[in-house]
Amino acid sequence: MVIRTGPAELDFGGIRSEFRLPQEFPAAALVEAEQAVAIERATDGREDATALPLVTVDPPGAKDLDQAVLLQRRAGGGFRVHYAIADLGPFVRPGGALDTEVRRRGQTLYLPDGNVPLHPTVLSEGVASLLPLQVRPSVLWTIDCDGDGQPKRVHVRRAIVRSTAQFDYETVQAAIAAGNPHPSLEPLADFGRLRRELAVRRGAVELQLPEQEIVPNGGGQWKLALRPRLPVDAWNAEISLLTGMCAARLMLDAGVGVLRTLPDADDAAVDGLRRTAHALGIAWSADSSVAELLAGLDPTRSESLALYVDATRLLRGAGYTAFADAPPGVATHAGLGAPYAHVTAPLRRLVDRFAAEVCLATSAEQPVPDWVRAALPQLPGLMGSSDALASKVERACLDQVEAWVLADRVGQEFDAVVLRADASGADVFVVAPPVMARCAGAGLPEGERIRVRLVEADEARRKVSFTRA
Structure with missing residues (x-):
């Protein structure tokens, strides 16, 4: 776009x-x-x-x-x-x-x-x-x-x-x-x-x-x-x-x-990643390292993207x-x-x-x-x-x-992948055009593909936001 x-x-x-x-x-x-x-x-x-x-x-x-x-x-x-x-x-x-x-x-x-x-x-x-x-x-x-x-x-x-x-x-x-x-x-x-x-x-x-x-x-x-x-x-x-x-x-x-x-990442960060993998349906055997798990994922799958984002906690x-x-x-x-x-x-x-x-x-x-x-x-x-x-x-x-690209598309819907969710919403990756932004809404399912609606594309504030469609 x-x-x-x-x-x-x-x-x-x-x-x-x-x-x-x-x-x-x-x-x-x-x-x-x-x-x-x-x-x-x-x-x-x-x-x-x-x-x-x-x-x-x-x-x-x-x-x-x-x-x-x-x-x-x-x-x-x-x-x-x-x-x-x-x-x-x-x-x-x-x-x-x-x-x-x-x-x-x-x-x-x-x-x-x-x-x-x-x-x-x-x-x-x-x-x-x-x-x-x-x-x-x-x-x-x-x-x-x-x-x-x-x-x-x-x-x-x-x-x-x-x-x-x-x-x-x-x-x-x-x-x-x-x-x-x-x-x-x-x-x-x-x-x-x-x-x-x-x-x-x-x-x-x-x-x-x-x-x-x-x-x-x-x-x-x-x-x-x-x-x-x-x-x-x-x-x-x-x-x-x-x-x-x-x-x-x-x-x-x-x-x-x-x-x-x-x-090195602490045990709490690794345990948190293991819980996320389980929630996303990604099998992680007890004898596999974090590196082996991540190397074996298909990066084109939505649940893989969500786990990659969560794994950033290991690199702080x-x-x-x-x-x-x-x-x-x-x-x-x-x-x-x-x-x-x-x-x-x-x-x-x-x-x-x-x-x-x-x-x-x-x-x-x-x-x-x-x-x-x-x-x-x-x-x-x-x-x-x-x-x-x-x-x-x-x-x-x-x-x-991102704001320039989407400035005249407020109200339109897009395909997106939910990357990391919390109580107020989630970070999502919109496929086309490739945009990473915030999406409002409770209970957004990490690692799943959803439809989102663009609610804001503010060029002056450089801010883009979505809500679940």
Whole structure:
């Protein structure tokens, strides 16, 4: 469903103003970025890895390319992962004006009408981005895994690389389905499946909820769609997760670093999920873990959607834990079933640049730079604030477009799935257009499909609500 033709205010300027999102970088920060670009750089002792036929896999049109990958099968069994990560080290001077501004921003914010980048685009979409056929500095990870997908050897160092091609997910998926994958990605399906099986055995919690997406429809209009979930999305994500887990292990072994953490869910939360599963008619054997239960559900079924929503109770309390010279109080990410650190998206996320420096130092058996150690205690707070802002901005954009899409359909009825109910109503997922909103009414049956009537679509307040038809 496409929104009606409307005036020019159908943009996201109101959200940018409400959340005081920065429009420009400070002049001093831009000067530093331009000066960094202009400097003629030697290899600085970097390994020359330009012969590796790395490729990137990103959404169509992406320019801030953080990762390039090459997967190989090892003689005698197993896999070798080469994973090049964009390196901001040559471009951001610690303590400088750009560093100060990047710390203030925390991460790139994505809005439908344009991003609020973490770094000036001359860096993030230019000389630091792993664009195809361009020689770029990188933090290069090489991870040797056995035939089960378990890492056995990890080597990380600074290198220069050259991506040979830029792909999107659908293109990679189609090539694999046709039996003609790119040579650099030939093992991806096999390796990705192995890593997914390991994730379930670790107890990783994956919620296959529908992902709303705002896409342009021409003429300044917007529409809502569901982001397709392709197997290659999950397989590619496993490469990043593997790297983050290896990074966390390096940090823990060295006694210094910053982890992405999530405490284990308490027994009450798991018991509550078990009661919900029973109420939805979902069989859950006593010897099956939460991860095994969720992995075995059909995500297209309405009762599965309801249980995924209820399972979010298991994933509360995520944060960042910095530590130095002593083990952290919480060292694991319960949603992944393992220790984990962000290191694979430095163009878009602040913490990754510092975490990469820790890994480079510890891998080379060198001391962690003083400027990195000094920053570690600040990173959890900076990233926590940034994550909260990103979540609010994303939700506001979705709420805004939902109201635009439905503004002239008040009184109409829609098919919906009841996700989570309480005494006053329920959260529902409307199938077409794909909208998540509140529905008033007592006794709404979780996990069932019902008809709902739209009673409100307030564009100014960004509020949509339904009642049971």
